[in-house]
Amino acid sequence: xxxxxxxxxxxxxxxxxxxxxxxxxxxxxxxxxxxxxxxxxxxxxxxxxxxxxxxxxxxxxxxxxxxxxxxxxxxxxxxxxxxxxxxxxxxxxxxxxxxxxxxxxxxxxxxxxxxxxxxxxxxxxxxxxxxxxxxxxxxxxxxxxxxxxxxxxxxxxxxxxxxxxxxxxxxxxxxxxxxxxxxxxxxxxxxxxxxxxxxxxxxxxxxxxxxxxxxxxxxxxxxxxxxxxxxxxxxxxxxxxxxxxxxxxxxxxxxxxxxxxxxxxxxxxxxxxxxxxxxxxxxxxxxxxxxxxxxxxxxxxxxxxxxxxxxxxxxxxxxxxxxxxxxxxxxxxxxxxxxxxxxxxxxxxxxxxxxxxxxxxxxxxxxxxxxxxxxxxxxxxxxxxxxxxxxxxxxxxxxxxxxx
Amino acid sequence: xxxxxxxxxxxxxxxxxxxxxxxxxxxxxxxxxxxxxxxxxxxxxxxxxxxxxxxxxxxxxxxxxxxxxxxxxxxxxxxxxxxxxxxxxxxxxxxxxxxxxxxxxxxxxxxxxxxxxxxxxxxxxxxxxxxxxxxxxxxxxxxxxxxxxxxxxxxxxxxxxxxxxxxxxxxxxxxxxxxxxxxxxxxxxxxxxxxxxxxxxxxxxxxxxxxxxxxxxxxxxxxxxxxxxxxxxxxxxxxxxxxxxxxxxxxxxxxxxxxxxxxxxxxxxxxxxxxxxxxxxxxxxxxxxxxxxxxxxxxxxxxxxxxxxxxxxxxxxxxxxxxxxxxxxxxxxxxxxxxxxxxxxxxxxxxxxxxxxxxxxxxxxxxxxxxxxxxxxxxxxxxxxxxxxxxxxxxxxxxxxxxx
Numbered sequence: 001x002x003x004x005x006x007x008x009x010x011x012x013x014x015x016x017x018x019x020x021x022x023x024x025x026x027x028x029x030x031x032x033x034x035x036x037x038x039x040x041x042x043x044x045x046x047x048x049x050x051x052x053x054x055x056x057x058x059x060x061x062x063x064x065x066x067x068x069x070x071x072x073x074x075x076x077x078x079x080x081x082x083x084x085x086x087x088x089x090x091x092x093x094x095x096x097x098x099x100x101x102x103x104x105x106x107x108x109x110x111x112x113x114x115x116x117x118x119x120x121x122x123x124x125x126x127x128x129x130x131x132x133x134x135x136x137x138x139x140x141x142x143x144x145x146x147x148x149x150x151x152x153x154x155x156x157x158x159x160x161x162x163x164x165x166x167x168x169x170x171x172x173x174x175x176x177x178x179x180x181x182x183x184x185x186x187x188x189x190x191x192x193x194x195x196x197x198x199x200x201x202x203x204x205x206x207x208x209x210x211x212x213x214x215x216x217x218x219x220x221x222x223x224x225x226x227x228x229x230x231x232x233x234x235x236x237x238x239x240x241x242x243x244x245x246x247x248x249x250x251x252x253x254x255x256x257x258x259x260x261x262x263x264x265x266x267x268x269x270x271x272x273x274x275x276x277x278x279x280x281x282x283x284x285x286x287x288x289x290x291x292x293x294x295x296x297x298x299x300x301x302x303x304x305x306x307x308x309x310x311x312x313x314x315x316x317x318x319x320x321x322x323x324x325x326x327x328x329x330x331x332x333x334x335x336x337x338x339x340x341x342x343x344x345x346x347x348x349x350x351x352x353x354x355x356x357x358x359x360x361x362x363x364x365x366x367x368x369x370x371x372x373x374x375x376x377x378x379x380x381x382x383x384x385x386x387x388x389x390x391x392x393x394x395x396x397x398x399x400x401x402x403x404x
Numbered sequence: 405x406x407x408x409x410x411x412x413x414x415x416x417x418x419x420x421x422x423x424x425x426x427x428x429x430x431x432x433x434x435x436x437x438x439x440x441x442x443x444x445x446x447x448x449x450x451x452x453x454x455x456x457x458x459x460x461x462x463x464x465x466x467x468x469x470x471x472x473x474x475x476x477x478x479x480x481x482x483x484x485x486x487x488x489x490x491x492x493x494x495x496x497x498x499x500x501x502x503x504x505x506x507x508x509x510x511x512x513x514x515x516x517x518x519x520x521x522x523x524x525x526x527x528x529x530x531x532x533x534x535x536x537x538x539x540x541x542x543x544x545x546x547x548x549x550x551x552x553x554x555x556x557x558x559x560x561x562x563x564x565x566x567x568x569x570x571x572x573x574x575x576x577x578x579x580x581x582x583x584x585x586x587x588x589x590x591x592x593x594x595x596x597x598x599x600x601x602x603x604x605x606x607x608x609x610x611x612x613x614x615x616x617x618x619x620x621x622x623x624x625x626x627x628x629x630x631x632x633x634x635x636x637x638x639x640x641x642x643x644x645x646x647x648x649x650x651x652x653x654x655x656x657x658x659x660x661x662x663x664x665x666x667x668x669x670x671x672x673x674x675x676x677x678x679x680x681x682x683x684x685x686x687x688x689x690x691x692x693x694x695x696x697x698x699x700x701x702x703x704x705x706x707x708x709x710x711x712x713x714x715x716x717x718x719x720x721x722x723x724x725x726x727x728x729x730x731x732x733x734x735x736x737x738x739x740x741x742x743x744x745x746x747x748x749x750x751x752x753x754x755x756x757x758x759x760x761x762x763x764x765x766x767x768x769x770x771x772x773x774x775x776x777x778x779x780x781x782x783x784x785x786x787x788x789x790x791x792x793x794x795x796x797x798x799x800x801x802x803x804x805x806x807x808x
Contacts (some may be wrong), residue, residue: 052728052736052756082724084757221707222626224724226727295464303625303707304803311804317520318627320486324456325628332456344524352456353488354521357647394798400715 001256007141011195013038013146013237015136018147021128023077023120032128033147033174035072035191036101036136041233041388043069044108046211048228054079055086056110057229059094063106067200069233072109072191073097074148076176079283080112080120081226089120091298096126100133109231111189113150113176116226136288143399145174148189151398152178154271158263162256167240169196171256177268190215190230190264197236198243206233206254214261217293217386218269221395222301230261269300269387270370274394276278278370279309282385291328292377292384298326299373300388309371312392314362315340316348316355319373334378341368405660411545411561414576415599417442417641418774419540422551425532427481427524436532437551437578439476439595440505440540445637447473447513448608450615452632454691458483459490460514461633462588467510471604473637476513476595477501478552480580484516484524493524500530504537513635515593517580520630530691552593555802556582560671566660568653571644573600575660581622581672594634594668596617600657601640605664610658611636616664621697621790622673625799626705629705634665673704673791674774678798682774683713686789689781695732696781696788702730703777704792713775714794718743720752720759723777738782745772 008016018033043064047057063069073093080086090110098105112120135143145155159172171194198206211230236242243249270278281299286292299305302322308315316337324332337349343364348357365371412420422437447468451461477497484490494514502509516524539547549559563576573597602610615634640646647653673680685703690696703709706726712719720741728770734771741753747768752761769775 050725050728051734052724082721082753082756082758084755115719116725117719117753118721119758140624223706223708226721226725226728299448300628303799304627307800307803310800313804315519315521317483317522317630319487320456321454321520321627321630324454324630330455349486349521351488352486354523354623389801391803393800394796395707396711396714396795396800399795400717401710 001160001162001258004161006159006172007145008035008101008174008191008193009138009141010159010171011170011193013195013235014193015138016144017132017135017137018143019128019135020133020272022124023075030143030147031075031077032125032132033074033144034097034132034136035144035193037070037233037235038067039235039237040107041235042067042068042198042203043231043233044199044200044207045229046208048225050226051226052082052226054081054112054227055083055090056080056112057227058087059090060109060111060229063094063108068107069109070107071097071101072231074111074189075125076148076150077114078112078118078120079114079116079227082117083119089122092122093125096129100129101121109225111229113148113189141174148174148176148358150176150178151273152176152271154267156264156267158260160259161254162252164196164240164252167238169238169240170194171260173264175264175268178271178273189236192232194232194234195236195238196234196243197238197240198234198253202243202250203232203234207258210254210257210261214258214265217297218265218388227335243380244269265387269389272389274392275389276392277309277390279306279388279390280372281375282372282383283375283377284383285379286382287329287380289382291330292382294326294328295323295330295375296384296386298322299375300386303391306388306391309366310327310392312363312366314348314366320349323375330377331379336376338373338374339365340374341365341370343368405564405566405663408563408565408574410563410576411549412439412576412578412595412597413542413545415574415597417599417639418597419544420548421536421539421540421541421544422547423532423536423539426528427479430646434547434551435479436529436536437478437548438501438536439548439597441474441637443639443641444472444474445639446471446602446604446607448604448611449633449635449636450612452629454628454630456486456630458485458516458631458646459487460484460494460516461634462491463494464515464633465511467498467512472511474507474511475501475505476635478515478593479529480552480554481518482516482524483518483520483631487523489743493526496526500514500533501650504533508518513702515631515633517552517593517631518685537792545576545578552578552580554580554582555677556580556675557670558675562664562667564660564663566656567654568600568644571642573642573644574598575664577664577668579668579672580773581675582677596636598636598638598691599640599642600638600647601642601644602638603728606647607636608639610661614658614661614665618662618669621701622669622792634711644667659732669791673793676793677802678796679793680796681713681794683710683792683794684776684789685779686776686787687781688787690785690786691733691784693786695734696786698732699727699734699779700788701780702726702791703779704790707795710792710795713770713794716767716770718752718770724753727779734781735783740780743769744776744802745769745774747772
């Protein structure tokens with residue numbers, strides 16, 4: 001497996017585009033994106049578990065119930081959620097883009113991100129679709145990635161090539177993240193494309209398993225979004241023998257998918273609203289997989305841990321506290337806690353008790369842009385990793401008046 | 405029932421004091437407090453559910469296992485948690501103060517609050533106890549309240565007088581709050597005194613029930629502390645017929661207790677670290693008590709709702725989102741959301757859909773110091789109220805470098 005350029009257009013048979021259609025007031029910000037497969041593709045998705053769901057989630061579920069799709073459309077600037085006519089707007093969006101592409105409306109994956117509870121006007125979308133479609137190209141993944149950004153400061157796209165039984169396959173993705181990030185069984189908006197040949201069942205199985213150790217292990221602010229969705233289209237153009245069951249081909253595909261999703265997870269966490277640092281928590285030595293996952297997520301989700309990371313304060317009590325209230329089955333009297341970064345490593349808590357440590361070295365370690373909190377539970381063999389970011393003045397600023 | 409002055413010394417037979425003994429570097433900050441009952445009192449407590457527990461929690465549990473206590477001692481500046489010798493220090497503290505008071509060490513309720521994971525030196529405590537005890541007085545509740553403050557900006561004390569079968573009884577309390585506030589079955593540090601005559605069983609029953617609708621409905625930052633405890637001593641000096649079972653006397657006592665605990669809950673939430681506003685969420689029309697409680701807590705705990713309140717931004721999507729991911733059993737298509745304050749009331753969401761509303765009026769309402777989010781679920785008859793605060797730059801500042 002190796003990383004390649006091209007984002008969602010890296011895989012054969014995919015084109016993309018992103019335009020400003022007028023949902024956002026700022027004309028320099030793209031707000032409508034499209035990804036198109038020249039061949040009808042096998043499709044799978046996972047969705048937010050929030051009971052308040054964006055209307056596009058409902059429409060997408062319906063459209064890919066048969067396991068196939070051919071295009072993904074997404075607007076930013078308005079979440080089309082908590083709107084009385086949301087379903088109608090999402091369905092009409094599918095209809096308009098499908099007509100322009102010459103495919104059935106039921107083969108469209110539709111998504112929206114932005115403000116919740118404000119009506120989404122169809123006019124700018126209808127006006128924007130012709131140029132969106134006419135501009136589709138294999139070098140436009142970046143434009144599509146830009147069109148789904150909200151408070152993101154970095155474009156997020158990744159692609160890899162990998163080998164399935166001697167055939168070169170490719171897989172790429174774009175993502176938006178930044179705020180309202182605390183996935184529960186699904187997450188944010190991620191669009192993945194691949195030219196691998198695979199059955200709908202194996203594609204859904206791979207995606208559902210993958211998110212448990214990638215996107216479901218991120219938190220920016222503890223708020224599980226109403227519009228989270230990870231969707232994937234696999235058009236089979238690579239020409240590999242179709243993956244129909246577990247085995248070497250399936251494993252190769254899963255590894256490629258995981259490489260891309262973990263990289264995007266880290267990018268989303270690091271670009272969390274207002275964030276200045278990536279905060280990673282590795283839990284080792286857990287009695288169960290669940291204990292490892294719960295403890296790791298609790299540490300990176302703690303407001304107090306996050307604020308301490310912003311201040312480069314090696315406060316191990318907050319890490320211990322977050323493990324203690326996480327609900328994970330742990331023996332708190334055995335826990336060791338260390339901080340790691342490019343500047344070094346320091347043990348700050350041993351067997352559940354705080355240590356006297358070199359504060360200058362700790363400060364140096366925590367001043368780096370990527371910090372790992374290593375938690376050794378000495379209680380078993382399970383591990384888990386979760387990603388978050390620091391809590392900063394800018395997070396408060398961004399969210400104090402998000403709608404204006 | 406009426407509010408009276410005197411804090412924890414309002415009830416007959418209680419004296420208190422607070423001194424600076426040297427745990428904190430700042431000599432103007434008191435750091436050691438004592439409450440003493442002239443008569444051995446019935447005692448009860450509820451404790452944090454965090455697996456990482458302060459050593460004083462363990463020692464207090466042991467000391468009041470028999471249902472009685474005569475004094476409460478608490479230091480601030482160090483939590484005595486995640487320390488290898490924590491239990492020994494807490495026990496020695498009890499021994500020293502008990503010797504000075506001339507009572508058994510097993511009748512002491514001991515508590516600590518402050519930094520986790522740093523050894524607590526017994527020397528300043530030992531040095532401070534003589535003057536702490538010699539200064540005990542009925543007009544020193546305020547000094548005791550000051551001695552338990554950490555990042556609190558306001559002293560928190562409340563007292564009431566109430567009637568049990570024609571006998572005047574009194575109940576008072578002091579509290580510390582501010583950060584690491586997200587109670588789970590117990591909460592923060594609250595010391596309650598009363599002169600009511602009541603059995604240990606009925607006292608514990610009243611306290612355990614009360615916290616479910618008072619302290620357990622507060623959140624400042626989602627972090628459940630390691631040292632939370634609410635404890636109460638009832639010395640019976642009021643002379644009422646001992647409360648031994650449910651009935652009018654028990655109900656009068658519970659109402660007095662609830663008046664004090666709800667008032668302290670609001671004070672703690674409003675004085676949350678960095679807070680500029682009290683945020684109250686009232687959920688009405690819930691299908692179950694649990695649904696009402698979960699939804700109300702989720703709204704006041706959401707970082708996005710809290711940041712929007714700081715910015716006086718009437719973003720109803722964030723309230724809907726927080727209800728949706730709360731885990732409460734609700735029908736999201738029926739939910740109405742309003743904002744209320746001294747400046748008026750405004751409906752922003754009806755039947756699950758956002759409304760066009762008067763933004764100027766909304767801004768005016770949300771600029772007040774006490775905001776209520778009213779959530780009507782139209783799904784049953786249960787209600788719940790939770791209290792929190794806004795998320796501000798100062799929260800980040802305070803917690804970016806708490807230890808220095």
